[in-house]
């Protein structure tokens with residue numbers, strides 16, 4: 001797509017290694033999202049691509065996003081200081097599974113090219129400029145975020161620690177065929193959510209509005225903390241603890257990490273079996289041992305592990321498996337459950353959700369129909 005010129009505030013310096021084809025600079029729009037503002041650290045080409053998205057081209061799509069879902073719904077949480085965790089968000093009303101809890105437009109979007117192509121001092125300088133260029137109240141919100149350290153830091157280091165502690169990895173926009181680098185993105189209100197290895201909420205990024213929505217993964221009662229998962233939940237306990245300590249500096253005290261030894265070993269064994277079953281169920285070659293009972297065992301294991309944010313993966317595999325042995329109505333049941341549980345967790349645009357909508361509608365014309373009993377190899381089978 002041809003790059004349209006956008007009215008960015010473009011601050012110097014830009015950096016460009018000799019071998020790179022584009023410089024990397026800071027681009028700010030202080031009028032974005034009804035004056036909240038946004039800063040990008042990226043190439044001029046990519047900044048201009050981002051400016052073609054509805055978030056910029058149709059400003060009304062993002063005008064209300066940051067006021068607790070348009071101000072039409074009162075917030076169902078409040079921020080509190082929590083022992084041993086810093087700040088956190090606590091539910092103040094009942095929240096239903098699948099319900100949107102909060103949303104933020106991006107504050108700071110750092111192209112991974114900055115990390116891959118620039119020196120550390122270069123990208124840290126750009127990162128600090130990007131925050132400094134935001135409107136004052138937004139800048140204060142960002143600079144007030146956690147650094148998981150109490151020692152005072154020089155400004156550039158402070159911004160770097162804030163970004164590292166609070167940023168989210170966002171996959172590149174698939175419609176931008178020119179760019180293959182992820183973005184590292186900051187959403188200041190969502191960043192107040194602490195980690196749990198079995199979180200009760202999940203985030204979904206929308207490239208059209210450059211915004212992140214947090215949805216409830218299960219029913220949440222007033223008084224419960226709202227949590228996200230910072231890491232892959234399918235790691236054994238020791239690996240989860242080590243990764244959280246290394247990357248975010250805390251000893252995880254969540255219910256799953258504080259199980260007594262025997263219960264923790266059982267949980268680790270279930271996690272290992274989940275990984276093994278997923279591998280077998282995704283195998284569509286003639287030697288596959290996959291069968292519907294395996295898929296139902298997988299669902300039970302996700303349930304036992306309280307993996308509310310990921311159980312749709314098991315429903316997806318069960319729908320495919322039942323369809324593959326010619327049991328359309330059980331396939332439709334699981335496809336419907338995959339969509340019901342999955343869309344708030346991964347969004348409608350997710351490939352698996354598209355496949356599940358097709359199975360739910362017409363299992364007989366889906367690629368998986370009687371796949372196992374026909375004994376064909378399945379080039380291109382998803383999930």
Ligand SMILES: C[S@@+](CC[C@H](N)C(=O)[O-])C[C@H]1O[C@@H](n2cnc3c(N)ncnc32)[C@H](O)[C@@H]1O
Nearest residue numbers: 085086087146148166191192193194195248250
């Ligand atoms: C993205 S911030 C979350 C909000 C943060 N508590 C605050 O005060 O703004 C990540 C930091 O919060 C703290 N944190 C997050 N989850 C935690 C947990 N389960 N237990 C203890 N500290 C946690 C750690 O200091 C971590 O580096």
